Amino acid sequence: MDNYLGIDWGGTNIDIGVVNSSGSLIARSVYPTSSNNTKEKFLELLKNVLALYSKYNIKAIGIGAPGLIDIKNGKIFDLPNVPGWKNYPISKEFGRSLKKKVFINNDANVFTLAECKVGLGGHVKNALFFTLGTGLGSGVVINGELLYARTSAAELAHIPITVNGQKCGCGSNGCIETYLGNAYLIRNYKKKTGIKKEITVKELYERALLGEKAALSVWEEFSFYFGRFLAGMVNLFNPEVIILGGGVSGAYNLFKPMVLAHIKRYAMAPLSKGLKIKKAKIKHAGIIGAALWAASNCAA
């Protein structure tokens, strides 16, 4: 069985592992992002890691990166939180230096691959994946393949839903992400209660569980926006499963029935029939998905 290097390029850590072609993690090591963030440092880190794992005979390298990626050409368009990588053809440049094939995709897409191919055992052919946290990451699998078009696709968080909405991290305004991210939940709670003190999403969840009205209504509104949005996604993609990961998914048990009810209410009935919502469950999904992305490109 072939082995691949999978890289989960996060804001805090660069998490790297050796993964075989069936998606099992064999070895893993973690490095701080802050000291490995320039092209030179990142490349040096990968050289060292390849030497460290030389006995595994790595066939290719897969990277999951936090930003907008030209998936087809292996180029970084932009990493909003990591300066210095704009329009960088990483697959070509790193591939030449490391003498290995290098494939890159965005982090939500590689999470999607890990959850579908390993988490759900590859049985599900049509799935949507969302990470709920600071922002909303998304990935789409159709007929067993990750969806992308000319360069990328399925940036579902940036579907504009209001005309004069909040400014979004993508540069636009009124995107669905601005109604579902952590900051919106907290802001909405503060608006309802008038409290000034900082509160986390976890506390917001706990307060709702205790029956606090304002906290509950924040989650009800979240479920309304998310459910209506997902109804649209169900009409568009007709998935078997929607998988939810990320920090906000900690409140999954609270919002799942409400979200599902809104999907049923707003989606076309034959398209939402039999739809399941599941919580993401793969540990180290970023590493495993990145390696699977490399493996699927090598097999193509």
Ligand SMILES: [Zn+2]
């Ligand atoms: Zn946006």
